[in-house]
Amino acid sequence: KQEVTQIPAALSVPEGENLVLNCSFTDSAIYNLQWFRQDPGKGLTSLLLIQSSQREQTSGRLNASLDKSSGRSTLYIAASQPGDSATYLCAVGGATNKLIFGTGTLLAVQP
Amino acid sequence: ETGVTQSPTHLIKTRGQQVTLRCSSQSGHNTVSWYQQALGQGPQFIFQYYREEENGRGNFPPRFSGLQFPNYSSELNVNALELDDSALYLCASSLLGQGKETQYFGPGTRLLVL
Numbered sequence: 001k002q003e004v005t006q007i008p009a010a011l012s013v014p015e016g017e018n019l020v021l022n023c024s025f026t027d028s029a030i031y032n033l034q035w036f037r038q039d040p041g042k043g044l045t046s047l048l049l050i051q052s053s054q055r056e057q058t059s060g061r062l063n064a065s066l067d068k069s070s071g072r073s074t075l076y077i078a079a080s081q082p083g084d085s086a087t088y089l090c091a092v093g094g095a096t097n098k099l100i101f102g103t104g105t106l107l108a109v110q111p
Numbered sequence: 112e113t114g115v116t117q118s119p120t121h122l123i124k125t126r127g128q129q130v131t132l133r134c135s136s137q138s139g140h141n142t143v144s145w146y147q148q149a150l151g152q153g154p155q156f157i158f159q160y161y162r163e164e165e166n167g168r169g170n171f172p173p174r175f176s177g178l179q180f181p182n183y184s185s186e187l188n189v190n191a192l193e194l195d196d197s198a199l200y201l202c203a204s205s206l207l208g209q210g211k212e213t214q215y216f217g218p219g220t221r222l223l224v225l
Binding site: 004031032034036041042043044045046049089091093096097098099100101102103104 | 115117142144146151152153154155156159161166167169199201203205207212213214215216217218219221
């Protein structure tokens, strides 16, 4: 049974810092991995999707990496801003694109 | 804005009642998935519909049922509501089979069962 874990559960950093969020999964037989952002009480916004054959994806200040063999992904946020404050969720996708989510990392960027 | 809409935004029901939640997929998408997100947890997969047929189901009882219509909009029905059904219900649409599996989520329906 696939399990997804995110560390840390919460993180507080000063504005301008670079930071790394971690995601690990127990079964390496995945089709893709997706990172989402969720603002309080809101739906999910897709940030990056990495196919199982890829090693990383970049969008603006965000970079996500995937190491299937070790069951790990990281989301790197460069030059953090207060507007980056949100919960970040990673999810692994199987053959039918059913997503299994971690419990998220709550990020607070202090001005 | 993902183009995925859900209604209603909030709903209050009492235990034992039935509820129907609605989702309008992003234009051109053929797949809709429903997720339940309890407070402080990650979303949990309920089921997925692909071209109007159920295409996978999570660990949810039969009182959770769904429909997908020819225009790819969808409904989630929950019978005999229980207190633990209180959660944010999210739908997500995607284009399965085209190498573009990114799922686009709607804003969710927050259900409170009293």
